[in-house]
Amino acid sequence: MSGLPIYLDYNATTPCDQKVLDAMLPYFTHKFGNAASRSHAYGWEAEEAVKFAREQVAALINAIPEEIVFTSGATESANLALKGVFEMYGAKGKHLIVAATEHKAVMDTALHLERLGAEISWLGVNADGLINLQELEGAIRTDTLLIAVMYANNETGVVQPIRRIGEIAKRHQVLFFSDATQAIGKVSVDVIRDHIDVMAFSAHKIYGPKGVGALYVRRKQPRVRLSAQMDGGGHERGFRSGTLNVPGIVGFGKAAAICLEKMEPEARRQEALRNKLEAGLLNIEGTVLNGGSKSRLPQTINVSFRGIEGNSLIAGINKEIAVSSGSACTSALPEPSHVLKAMGLDDELANSALRFALGRETTEKEIDFVIDRIGSVVKQFREKQLENFNI
Numbered sequence: 295m296s297g298l299p300i301y302l303d304y305n306a307t308t309p310c311d312q313k314v315l316d317a318m319l320p321y322f323t324h325k326f327g328n329a330a331s332r333s334h335a336y337g338w339e340a341e342e343a344v345k346f347a348r349e350q351v352a353a354l355i356n357a358i359p360e361e362i363v364f365t366s367g368a369t370e371s372a373n374l375a376l377k378g379v380f381e382m383y384g385a386k387g388k389h390l391i392v393a394a395t396e397h398k399a400v401m402d403t404a405l406h407l408e409r410l411g412a413e414i415s416w417l418g419v420n421a422d423g424l425i426n427l428q429e430l431e432g433a434i435r436t437d438t439l440l441i442a443v444m445y446a447n448n449e450t451g452v453v454q455p456i457r458r459i460g461e462i463a464k465r466h467q468v469l470f471f472s473d474a475t476q477a478i479g480k481v482s483v484d485v486i487r488d489h490i491d492v493m494a495f496s497a498h499k500i501y502g503p504k505g506v507g508a509l510y511v512r513r514k515q516p517r518v519r520l521s522a523q524m525d526g527g528g529h530e531r532g533f534r535s536g537t538l539n540v541p542g543i544v545g546f547g548k549a550a551a552i553c554l555e556k557m558e559p560e561a562r563r564q565e566a567l568r569n570k571l572e573a574g575l576l577n578i579e580g581t582v583l584n585g586g587s588k589s590r591l592p593q594t595i596n597v598s599f600r601g602i603e604g605n606s607l608i609a610g611i612n613k614e615i616a617v618s619s620g621s622a623c624t625s626a627l628p629e630p631s632h633v634l635k636a637m638g639l640d641d642e643l644a645n646s647a648l649r650f651a652l653g654r655e656t657t658e659k660e661i662d663f664v665i666d667r668i669g670s671v672v673k674q675f676r677e678k679q680l681e682n683f684n685i
C-alpha cells in the first residue's frame with residue numbers, strides 16, 4: 295500500500311506521471327523560449343515542442359493537430375465552446391440543448407448564456423443516468439445551435455451513448471459539444487466515429503499537469519467557427535490568445551501518449567478492482583449503487599449509504615481514505631448533487647452518496663483495506679444511530 299490516506303479520488307485529479315514531469319522540466323529552464331517568437335532558435339525550439347505535443351494530444355482522440363486549441367483546462371474549454379458558438383452563430387438562433395447532469399463548467403456556462411438571452415432545453419436522465427435519445431431528437435428545433443452532452447459523468451462514471459447522439463446531431467445539422475474530461479484516457483474517444491464537433495478535456499485528469507487543457511474544434515464536415523473569448527495576439531489560430539504554457543502543453547502531450555499505451559491494460563486492471571470494491575460495498579447493508587448500468591467508466595463507483603450523511607462518513611474516514619461526495623461543491627452549504635437528483639434520488643439518498651474513483655496507483659491491497667474500513671465505519675454509524683434512537 296502506498297501509504298495513508300489511500301487516494302480514491304482520481305476523478306478530482308491525478309498525480310503527475312514522473313515521465314510527464316521529466317518531459318516538462320527543461321521547458322521551465324534552458325528551453326524557456328516563447329513559442330510565438332519567430333525570429334530565433336529559442337522560439338523555434340518551443341514551437342517545435344508545442345507542435346509535437348499537439349500531435350500527441352490529437353492522436354489520443356483521432357483528431358488532426360490543427361483541430362486542437364490549447365487552453366488552461368476543461369473549464370475554459372467549455373466556456374470557449376458554448377460562449378464561442380452562441381456568439382458566432384447568433385444569426386441561426388439562440389437555442390441550446392444541455393444535459394441536466396453536466397459538470398458545473400458546462401452547466402454554469404449555459405446558465406450564464408441563458409441570462410444573455412439563450413433558450414436552454416435541459417435534458418433529463420433516467421435512473422441509470424442516461425439521456426433519452428428520442429427526447430433529445432424531439433428537443434431539436436430549427437434554431438438549435440448546439441447539443442451539449444458530456445461523454446462520461448465525473449460523479450457516477452455513467453457513459454452516454456455518444457456516437458448515437460453525434461449521429462442525431464449530424465442528421466439535424468446541429469453542432470455537438472461533449473465534455474470528455476472524464477472519458478479521455480479511460481475509454482476510447484474518437485471524434486470521427488463519435489461525430490463530435492467540439493470537445494473539452496484536461497491534462498490533470500490524465501496524469502498530466504494542472505492548468506492546461508484543450509478544446510477540439512472540428513475543421514471539416516462541418517468546419518466549426520467560434521467567437522474567441524480571449525482576445526489578444528491571435529495565438530491558437532485566433533481561438534485563444536495568450537502566450538502558450540509550453541511546459542504544461544509538453545506535459546499534456548506526454549500524458550496523452552502514455553494514455554494511448556496504458557489505457558487498455560489499465561482499464562481492465564482497474565475494472566477488476568472496481569468490481570471487487572463494488573461487490574464489497576454492496577455487501578454492506580443499506581448500500582445503494584448509483585448509476586450502475588453497463589454503460590460506465592471502468593474505474594468509478596458511486597454508492598449511497600442509506601441513512602448516513604455522506605459528509606459525516608467522509609469526515610470519519612478521511613485519515614485513512616481520501617474520497618469525495620463527487621459533486622465539486624465549493625460553497626459552504628453542501629447541496630445534494632444535481633447529478634444524483636436528476637437520476638431521481640431524493641435529497642437524503644443524494645446526500646449520503648460517496649464516489650470512489652480508482653487510478654493507476656490503486657492496488658488490490660488498498661481495495662481490500664477500503665472494503666474492510668468502510669464496512670466497519672458504516673456499522674459504527676448505524677449502531678450509534680440505533681443507540682440515539684433507543685434513548
Ligand SMILES: *Cc1c(COP(=O)(O)O)cnc(C)c1O
Binds near residue numbers: 367497499505506
Ligand atoms: C474536472 C472536470 C472539469 C474541469 O476541468 P478543469 O481542467 O479542472 O477546469 C470539467 N468537466 C468534467 C467532467 C470534469 O471532470
